[in-house]
Amino acid sequence: MPVSTLRISHVGLRGIVGSGINPERVMEFASAFATFLHESGPVVIGRDPRRSGVMIREGVTAALLASGRDVIDLDVVSTPVIQHAIRQLKAAGGISIGASHNAAEWNALRFFGPQGTYLSTPEAGELLDIYHLRHFHFVPWNELGQRREDHTVLDSYLDELSRVFDFEQLRQFRVVVDCSNGTSSLILQRLNELYGFSFILINATTDGTFAHEPSTSAKAVNMQLAPLIAPLKADAGFLFDADSDRVAIATETGEAISEEMVLALATDHLMARAPGKKLITNLSTTSLLDEIAKSHNGEVIRVPVGRNSASDALSAYPAEEIALAGEGTGAVMMPQFRFVYDGIATMLTLLEMRASREKPLGDIVAAYPKYCMLKSEVPLSRQRIPQMLTTLEERFSGGRPNTLDGLRVDWPDKWFHVRVSQTEPIVRIIAEQKDTPPESMFNEILDTVRTYA
Amino acid sequence: MAAREHLLKIGVSGIRGVVGEFLTPHMACEFAQAFGTYTGRGRVVLGRDTRASGAMLEHAVTCGLLSTGCDVVQVGVLPTPTIQMYVAATGARGGIALTASHNPPEYNALKLFNEQGQFFNQFERSELIDLYHQGDFTAEPNSGIGSISVERSTPARMHIERVLGCVNQKRIRKKNFRVALDGVNGAGSIMSPRFLTEELGCELHAISIDPTKPFPREAEPRPDTLGDLAELMRTTGADIGFAQDPDGDRLAIALPDGTLIDNDDVLALVVDAVLSRMAGDVVVNLTTSSVIDEVAAWHDRKVYRSAVGEANVVERMLAVNAVIGGEGSNGGIIFPTVHYCRDSYTGMAFILDMMAETGKTLPQLVERLPKFTRLGVKMAFQNGKLGSIIQGFEQRFPNATTDRSDGLKLNFDDAWLHVRASNTEPILRLAVESRSPERAQQLLETGTDILKG
Numbered sequence: 001m002p003v004s005t006l007r008i009s010h011v012g013l014r015g016i017v018g019s020g021i022n023p024e025r026v027m028e029f030a031s032a033f034a035t036f037l038h039e040s041g042p043v044v045i046g047r048d049p050r051r052s053g054v055m056i057r058e059g060v061t062a063a064l065l066a067s068g069r070d071v072i073d074l075d076v077v078s079t080p081v082i083q084h085a086i087r088q089l090k091a092a093g094g095i096s097i098g099a100s101h102n103a104a105e106w107n108a109l110r111f112f113g114p115q116g117t118y119l120s121t122p123e124a125g126e127l128l129d130i131y132h133l134r135h136f137h138f139v140p141w142n143e144l145g146q147r148r149e150d151h152t153v154l155d156s157y158l159d160e161l162s163r164v165f166d167f168e169q170l171r172q173f174r175v176v177v178d179c180s181n182g183t184s185s186l187i188l189q190r191l192n193e194l195y196g197f198s199f200i201l202i203n204a205t206t207d208g209t210f211a212h213e214p215s216t217s218a219k220a221v222n223m224q225l226a227p228l229i230a231p232l233k234a235d236a237g238f239l240f241d242a243d244s245d246r247v248a249i250a251t252e253t254g255e256a257i258s259e260e261m262v263l264a265l266a267t268d269h270l271m272a273r274a275p276g277k278k279l280i281t282n283l284s285t286t287s288l289l290d291e292i293a294k295s296h297n298g299e300v301i302r303v304p305v306g307r308n309s310a311s312d313a314l315s316a317y318p319a320e321e322i323a324l325a326g327e328g329t330g331a332v333m334m335p336q337f338r339f340v341y342d343g344i345a346t347m348l349t350l351l352e353m354r355a356s357r358e359k360p361l362g363d364i365v366a367a368y369p370k371y372c373m374l375k376s377e378v379p380l381s382r383q384r385i386p387q388m389l390t391t392l393e394e395r396f397s398g399g400r401p402n403t404l405d406g407l408r409v410d411w412p413d414k415w416f417h418v419r420v421s422q423t424e425p426i427v428r429i430i431a432e433q434k435d436t437p438p439e440s441m442f443n444e445i446l447d448t449v450r451t452y453a
Numbered sequence: 454m455a456a457r458e459h460l461l462k463i464g465v466s467g468i469r470g471v472v473g474e475f476l477t478p479h480m481a482c483e484f485a486q487a488f489g490t491y492t493g494r495g496r497v498v499l500g501r502d503t504r505a506s507g508a509m510l511e512h513a514v515t516c517g518l519l520s521t522g523c524d525v526v527q528v529g530v531l532p533t534p535t536i537q538m539y540v541a542a543t544g545a546r547g548g549i550a551l552t553a554s555h556n557p558p559e560y561n562a563l564k565l566f567n568e569q570g571q572f573f574n575q576f577e578r579s580e581l582i583d584l585y586h587q588g589d590f591t592a593e594p595n596s597g598i599g600s601i602s603v604e605r606s607t608p609a610r611m612h613i614e615r616v617l618g619c620v621n622q623k624r625i626r627k628k629n630f631r632v633a634l635d636g637v638n639g640a641g642s643i644m645s646p647r648f649l650t651e652e653l654g655c656e657l658h659a660i661s662i663d664p665t666k667p668f669p670r671e672a673e674p675r676p677d678t679l680g681d682l683a684e685l686m687r688t689t690g691a692d693i694g695f696a697q698d699p700d701g702d703r704l705a706i707a708l709p710d711g712t713l714i715d716n717d718d719v720l721a722l723v724v725d726a727v728l729s730r731m732a733g734d735v736v737v738n739l740t741t742s743s744v745i746d747e748v749a750a751w752h753d754r755k756v757y758r759s760a761v762g763e764a765n766v767v768e769r770m771l772a773v774n775a776v777i778g779g780e781g782s783n784g785g786i787i788f789p790t791v792h793y794c795r796d797s798y799t800g801m802a803f804i805l806d807m808m809a810e811t812g813k814t815l816p817q818l819v820e821r822l823p824k825f826t827r828l829g830v831k832m833a834f835q836n837g838k839l840g841s842i843i844q845g846f847e848q849r850f851p852n853a854t855t856d857r858s859d860g861l862k863l864n865f866d867d868a869w870l871h872v873r874a875s876n877t878e879p880i881l882r883l884a885v886e887s888r889s890p891e892r893a894q895q896l897l898e899t900g901t902d903i904l905k906g
Binding site: 016017018019022023024026027028031050051052054055056058059061062063065066104105106107136138139140141142144145146147 | 471472473474477478479481482483486504505506508509510511512513515516517519520558559561590592593594595596597598599600601667
């Protein structure tokens with residue numbers, strides 16, 4: 001099966017530069033976005049440090065200016081800072097240039113609305129329609145937009161963080177951070193300068209080369225970050241993806257914690273202050289979340305995997321009823337930050353938890369009941385997927401089925417979720433059980449799925 | 454028949470059009486991709502004139518060049534000759550100037566230069582346009598994407614130094630000439646005042662030298678567009694007046710009484726100055742005045758003629774190793790010791806140097822030139838009619854010597870006549886010249902009758 005190097009979807013444009021992402025697509029998408037925007041005002045743009053980001057920035061800038069939009073260029077910044085800047089600078093929207101956790105050869109465009117929010121599914125659909133129709137709005141030569149740079153928003157973003165978190169308390173910790181040569185480096189250096197933190201940074205250069213793939217997996221944490229923690233006598237280690245919306249953790253002993261635990265820890269800490277409120281997450285995250293929510297009289301709302309589904313769900317509940325939202329990948333959104341996936345805010349939340357528990361991170365993590373997750377993926381022809389899902393549903397008819405996104409089946413102490421990847425021609429299989437791995441169920445699912453391969 | 458407006462023209466001379474619905478950043482980017490594919494990896498110099506759309510197109514062209522692996526050297530707002538010279542001096546792979554030269558402000562265009570900083574010759578141009586239409590551009594992966602560097606002061610300094618190396622700067626400075634300048638708020642707005650005051654010690658009275666403002670007059674420097682300069686000459690009592698076009702390649706010169714010197718006579722003065730110092734021949738286009746032949750005869754030098762168009766004159770100059778050349782018809786002076794391009798700065802320097810050397814006033818210098826009567830008309834062009842018009846002229850004047858290298862030129866003992874189709878507009882131009890005003894008038898009338906069929 002051909003491996004796709006380009007994906008144009010509700011999330012935006014993503015692909016490998018050269019074969020998938022080229023100037024034509026970048027400019028057409030930016031023109032479509034300019035045509036799509038209703039509100040007046042400038043458009044904020046920023047990028048992660050990938051080499052191709054400069055080329056893409058130039059194309060995006062030209063297209064926006066040609067549509068009469070002023071452009072405010074933040075240069076290399078994290079995606080959450082772009083979202084913050086959209087509100088701060090009263091912009092009509094924003095574009096983030098960067099491929100998050102993907103390897104260096106990838107890049108992507110993501111689009112944000114007037115409040116720095118992710119586009120809703122209908123909005124994203126309209127943007128795609130305009131892109132495909134290619135009827136773009138261009139203004140005459142004497143109404144073109146103007147470009148300017150802004151270097152003040154990072155400080156105003158940090159100021160916003162300082163008003164939510166007790167920096168006095170948090171800067172006592174000795175923390176090692178693997179910046180993955182991404183945008184977190186600039187933020188954390190500034191936190192050290194302005195607020196007296198002492199983050200120890202590795203892979204902190206932002207010249208466009210990546211020391212390792214900027215993914216927030218346990219594998220990435222173990223590569224360079226984990227071995228440094230004990231020798232440096234640090235309280236914790238954190239690793240960010242390139243655009244700093246996700247985070248991964250290691251304990252004070254240098255043990256990489258499963259990325260699933262980031263949302264679990266954040267939920268426990270935030271729900272304790274907001275009992276009875278809701279957590280919005282997807283169908284593939286751990287049941288530990290349900291257990292934690294229950295202990296705070298909270299509720300878990302499970303939606304299909306993907307950022308659009310999460311933001312659609314957020315808009316469907318009153319904001320004051322929601323404690324937080326997040327994914328099993330280490331991406332967490334909080335109401336104090338207007339529901340933006342923000343790795344830096346997540347890290348500070350976890351440090352705050354560490355401070356309030358007055359226990360080493362390792363001990364905090366060890367106190368939770370053990371859930372064992374098994375994951376796999378199988379390449380599958382799209383044509384036979386519906387049949388495969390039906391077969392699975394029949395075979396596991398003893399559980400409680402949920403078909404919002406592929407098939408999830410729940411039992412009191414275990415569950416599995418079989419879904420189709422949005423980004424690759426594969427089917428993802430996740431199964432989880434309390435205390436011990438659900439080996440036999442997992443193997444049975446795999447065997448069934450493979451008969452359709 | 455009314456001339457049809459060509460709002461976008463993509464052809465062997467590049468891409469030119471009205472910015473907005475017609476010339477879009479997408480097209481400019483694609484053209485840059487074709488250019489970068491043609492030149493291959495390496496440095497490409499990118500500059501522009503002051504028109505409002507320049508910055509927007511600069512981003513688009515930068516995007517296209519970076520995607521093909523070219524490194525972009527952004528020199529910002531500079532005269533076209535300065536950009537060309539910088540390309541050649543720095544061993545770049547090529548250069549692009551964003552300028553529609555003397556066209557109105559709503560137009561813009563890409564002027565393309567090879568690694569010698571010269572216009573592409575006809576063969577290079579047709580190869581490039583084939584690449585553009587084919588659309589199969591080099592698309593580098595992330596690791597191969599080019600980078601941007603910014604060079605602001607070196608190119609102008611280099612250009613000015615070269616020009617000053619060809620004249621006696623000291624004796625010009627001593628004269629402390631009173632000079633009027635109309636910079637049309639163009640690309641020479643910063644460089645020309647510096648050149649005239651700091652380097653040549655003139656007392657400068659300048660108008661329209663704010664590069665951030667729109668063109669205050671029609672962009673082409675002609676008697677009917679330079680009323681403000683004429684007024685300035687009269688009120689300041691200047692010894693000489695200079696007017697540039699938006700990209701600083703063309704030069705018009707005003708006498709102290711405010712009248713303009715005919716462009717052919719300006720070229721004749723410079724040819725005289727150059728031939729007094731250097732041994733070599735002259736190349737001008739077919740429509741340039743016979744005054745050049747007379748001046749060349751003073752120095753016992755030969756005059757070669759080429760088709761109209763800077764690229765054609767330069768091609769011929771290279772072939773015959775000429776020391777000076779140009780196009781009297783449009784105010785272009787080409788002096789290869791500085792560079793193979795039309796250069797208003799060379800023109801200014803030589804005329805001032807002549808005044809300083811001879812101690813004569815500008816009117817006295819012009820007085821020495823033999824007098825010709827030059828007349829011309831232009832007429833809306835009916836496609837396909839040029840051939841029969843040429844036949845009509847040949848039948849009417851069977852005894853004239855003919856040159857068919859660009860339309861038709863008829864040479865008589867006491868006069869000449871030239872009819873040709875414009876390269877840039879859908880019009881026919883008829884030019885006649887004779888020492889006798891009556892003869893010129895009579896030729897023009899006969900010619901006009903033939904044109905009207």
